[in-house]
Amino acid sequence: MTELTERQKEILEKAIKIIANDGIQNLTIKNLSKAIGVTEAALYRHYDSKHSILLAILDLFEEFSKAGKSGSGLKGIESFLMERYDKFISNPKLAKVMFSEAVFINDKELSERMRLIIHGHRKELELLIDEAKSNNEILTDIDTKSLFRMIIGSMRLLVIQWCFNGYGFDLKKEGSVLWNNLENLIKQR
Amino acid sequence: MTELTERQKEILEKAIKIIANDGIQNLTIKNLSKAIGVTEAALYRHYDSKHSILLAILDLFEEFSKAGKSGSGLKGIESFLMERYDKFISNPKLAKVMFSEAVFINDKELSERMRLIIHGHRKELELLIDEAKSNNEILTDIDTKSLFRMIIGSMRLLVIQWCFNGYGFDLKKEGSVLWNNLENLIKQR
Amino acid sequence: MTELTERQKEILEKAIKIIANDGIQNLTIKNLSKAIGVTEAALYRHYDSKHSILLAILDLFEEFSKAGKSGSGLKGIESFLMERYDKFISNPKLAKVMFSEAVFINDKELSERMRLIIHGHRKELELLIDEAKSNNEILTDIDTKSLFRMIIGSMRLLVIQWCFNGYGFDLKKEGSVLWNNLENLIKQR
Amino acid sequence: MTELTERQKEILEKAIKIIANDGIQNLTIKNLSKAIGVTEAALYRHYDSKHSILLAILDLFEEFSKAGKSGSGLKGIESFLMERYDKFISNPKLAKVMFSEAVFINDKELSERMRLIIHGHRKELELLIDEAKSNNEILTDIDTKSLFRMIIGSMRLLVIQWCFNGYGFDLKKEGSVLWNNLENLIKQR
DNA sequence: AATGAATGAGTGTTCATTCAT
DNA sequence: TATGAATGAACACTCATTCAT
Numbered sequence: 001m002t003e004l005t006e007r008q009k010e011i012l013e014k015a016i017k018i019i020a021n022d023g024i025q026n027l028t029i030k031n032l033s034k035a036i037g038v039t040e041a042a043l044y045r046h047y048d049s050k051h052s053i054l055l056a057i058l059d060l061f062e063e064f065s066k067a068g069k070s071g072s073g074l075k076g077i078e079s080f081l082m083e084r085y086d087k088f089i090s091n092p093k094l095a096k097v098m099f100s101e102a103v104f105i106n107d108k109e110l111s112e113r114m115r116l117i118i119h120g121h122r123k124e125l126e127l128l129i130d131e132a133k134s135n136n137e138i139l140t141d142i143d144t145k146s147l148f149r150m151i152i153g154s155m156r157l158l159v160i161q162w163c164f165n166g167y168g169f170d171l172k173k174e175g176s177v178l179w180n181n182l183e184n185l186i187k188q189r
Numbered sequence: 190m191t192e193l194t195e196r197q198k199e200i201l202e203k204a205i206k207i208i209a210n211d212g213i214q215n216l217t218i219k220n221l222s223k224a225i226g227v228t229e230a231a232l233y234r235h236y237d238s239k240h241s242i243l244l245a246i247l248d249l250f251e252e253f254s255k256a257g258k259s260g261s262g263l264k265g266i267e268s269f270l271m272e273r274y275d276k277f278i279s280n281p282k283l284a285k286v287m288f289s290e291a292v293f294i295n296d297k298e299l300s301e302r303m304r305l306i307i308h309g310h311r312k313e314l315e316l317l318i319d320e321a322k323s324n325n326e327i328l329t330d331i332d333t334k335s336l337f338r339m340i341i342g343s344m345r346l347l348v349i350q351w352c353f354n355g356y357g358f359d360l361k362k363e364g365s366v367l368w369n370n371l372e373n374l375i376k377q378r
Numbered sequence: 379m380t381e382l383t384e385r386q387k388e389i390l391e392k393a394i395k396i397i398a399n400d401g402i403q404n405l406t407i408k409n410l411s412k413a414i415g416v417t418e419a420a421l422y423r424h425y426d427s428k429h430s431i432l433l434a435i436l437d438l439f440e441e442f443s444k445a446g447k448s449g450s451g452l453k454g455i456e457s458f459l460m461e462r463y464d465k466f467i468s469n470p471k472l473a474k475v476m477f478s479e480a481v482f483i484n485d486k487e488l489s490e491r492m493r494l495i496i497h498g499h500r501k502e503l504e505l506l507i508d509e510a511k512s513n514n515e516i517l518t519d520i521d522t523k524s525l526f527r528m529i530i531g532s533m534r535l536l537v538i539q540w541c542f543n544g545y546g547f548d549l550k551k552e553g554s555v556l557w558n559n560l561e562n563l564i565k566q567r
Numbered sequence: 568m569t570e571l572t573e574r575q576k577e578i579l580e581k582a583i584k585i586i587a588n589d590g591i592q593n594l595t596i597k598n599l600s601k602a603i604g605v606t607e608a609a610l611y612r613h614y615d616s617k618h619s620i621l622l623a624i625l626d627l628f629e630e631f632s633k634a635g636k637s638g639s640g641l642k643g644i645e646s647f648l649m650e651r652y653d654k655f656i657s658n659p660k661l662a663k664v665m666f667s668e669a670v671f672i673n674d675k676e677l678s679e680r681m682r683l684i685i686h687g688h689r690k691e692l693e694l695l696i697d698e699a700k701s702n703n704e705i706l707t708d709i710d711t712k713s714l715f716r717m718i719i720g721s722m723r724l725l726v727i728q729w730c731f732n733g734y735g736f737d738l739k740k741e742g743s744v745l746w747n748n749l750e751n752l753i754k755q756r
Numbered sequence: 757a758a759t760g761a762a763t764g765a766g767t768g769t770t771c772a773t774t775c776a777t
Numbered sequence: 778t779a780t781g782a783a784t785g786a787a788c789a790c791t792c793a794t795t796c797a798t
Contacts, residue, residue, distance in 0.1 A: 023295035025214055029768055042783050050768065100291035106212035146370045153346030154338040181335040185374040218793060231758050239793065401673035403592055407789060420762050428789065478669035484590035524748040527721040535720030559713040563752040596772055609779050
């Protein structure tokens with residue numbers, strides 16, 4: 001919420017990079033300060049603990065994954081997906097960290113916040129799915145939960161594959177193909 | 190694949206439990222030995238390093254996720270999924286760890302092995318998908334990659350939800366519903 | 379209460395020595411482990427924190443200052459004092475630490491326990507003073523609080539002088555002189 | 568003895584407060600600057616090190632405990648005590664710090680100066696005691712050292728009790744009672 | 757097969773202090 | 778006069794591992 005200083009932005013960016021590349025276990029104050037090129041003590045001018053750095057990363061998640069609310073129903077689902085692909089492309093490392101839910105597992109406060117963010121996304125998409133059903137745009141005889149799992153599950157797997165392949169393919173294009181195929185399947189014929 | 194002693198089995202079981210509940214960061218020799226009820230030094234009688242314990246967990250993964258090869262084509266896909274659900278139910282903690290790919294991220298050897306296991310699964314399922322296409326059991330105008338992402342992606346998300354909900358719903362039943370819905374969508378009409 | 383191991387005794391002894399000679403501020407795990415001749419980590423086999431080492435020192439205080447209950451009334455007061463002088467002589471460093479109440483000031487738990495120990499001593503001595511009054515052994519027209527302050531205050535100052543003079547005089551002898559003088563003053567004539 | 572600026576006075580006052588309340592260990596530049604409401608760096612405009620702040624506190628001690636030289640012999644002793652009680656009441660926190668000799672123990676220069684101040688007081692009072700003896704105002708068969716220990720020891724204990732009780736009783740009144748009682752005991756009859 | 761004691765490297769964090777602005 | 782940013786050393790403590798018993 002509060003404005004971040006340049007140093008704070010740098011700290012978060014480098015921290016995300018470390019987590020994405022080498023795992024949470026390698027996010028140490030020492031590694032982080034080395035990556036930035038200052039001493040360990042210097043970090044504490046900008047964040048008063050490692051924990052607060054992780055909290056700030058979660059703030060970034062939240063900011064990052066705020067929807068643009070463009071469209072409703074079936075169109076809205078597509079926007080939801082495509083917007084997310086765009087965002088992931090704009091910050092691939094952050095995407096990788098976001099999809100490693102285990103990252104925050106060992107801290108009650110962090111994992112709870114992560115849970116809330118994910119929960120928010122689900123509610124948002126389920127709403128769009130129900131809208132699309134009401135509009136008779138998609139099949140109504142498949143339960144919303146299953147549709148959600150297909151849509152988000154396949155997207156998640158695609159993004160994970162992209163991350164673990166070193167971002168080596170065009171996520172947006174593959175994402176479009178995936179969605180077109182899925183859309184055709186669930187569309188009301 | 191040498192036989193595991195009782196103690197070794199106990200060590201792996203407790204290690205998996207710790208990772209699943211509290212994250213990799215809390216898998217320390219101290220925590221592990223405490224969970225088992227021996228001294229830290231005692232662990233080294235059974236495994237000669239923490240690294241080799243993690244390797245043994247990956248062996249378990251491999252063992253665990255070996256397919257029973259029952260059926261081909263569409264029937265094979267269903268068996269593949271249902272078998273997996275059964276296995277996850279039989280060892281929920283291991284399931285949780287398996288789906289946290291970030292767990293092994295910070296060790297080249299471990300993450301490479303993990304990658305290979307996942308790759309094996311993909312090849313296996315892609316084969317079944319192509320079979321089903323050849324048999325004209327499922328739509329042929331959807332690319333195999335997309336089908337794979339839908340099938341496995343939705344399954345993964347379902348299992349993750351199950352894990353993070355504390356195994357609080359009937360995974361097999363929900364998995365069946367999910368598959369039936371998806372099967373109906375992709376079946377040749 | 380629980381038996382101390384040889385190492386634990388050594389740790390406490392060296393810790394007391396450091397506090398007595400160089401102040402609480404110099405009681406660091408590093409200094410302490412160096413004084414003992416082991417690594418810092420080794421200390422944690424024997425006490426699980428610096429805090430618990432300080433608590434153990436307070437246990438020692440308590441043990442140390444338990445009265446032998448020899449005598450009542452005026453005789454009891456003398457015994458109380460002489461026993462204490464004997465104890466201080468038997469462990470001069472501990473005496474020095476005991477008389478630096480500020481040592482534990484910055485820890486709620488420690489300072490509270492210290493307070494209780496001191497309070498116990500006061501009650502004990504006040505009882506003896508009141509007994510001596512009842513027995514008509516000492517003047518009854520001086521309030522007990524004042525008598526307590528004279529007796530214990532002068533003893534404390536003597537011990538402090540002894541400590542800060544490097545234990546350079548005969549505490550027992552000086553203590554006897556002090557007490558004889560004070561006794562003559564307060565005795566019923 | 569150069570004049571202190573307002574800021575310097577404030578720094579010393581807050582430093583004394585911190586030492587009195589939370590112990591020397593909590594007198595850090597960070598805590599001190601926070602208490603004053605400036606940055607850590609700002610302190611160094613006014614004192615060039617933590618050490619020199621402590622030295623300045625000792626200057627204050629010296630200033631603080633300079634006798635008014637009102638009276639000689641027995642009257643002088645009373646004045647000595649009552650003046651001190653007045654001063655302690657006027658600056659209770661400083662009193663508390665002054666009676667925690669361990670505060671300066673870990674610095675050769677500081678502890679030596681403290682020793683000298685205390686030594687000065689002793690000489691001063693011993694002079695008065697000897698005067699009172701010469702005047703035949705007090706008993707001459709008690710050695711001066713013992714008298715000193717009774718007078719100063721009991722006063723010290725009273726002040727310490729006052730400090731650790733949160734200054735919760737009337738020090739002057741209790742001090743008068745104590746002295747009257749002691750005076751009656753040692754007066755030539 | 758297990759223990760108690762130890763270790764060297766590393767953990768997150770705080771210390772007093774400096775320096776450019 | 779004061780600040781924000783930095784530093785090197787130290788802080789209490791934990792890590793995986795070793796070794797004699």
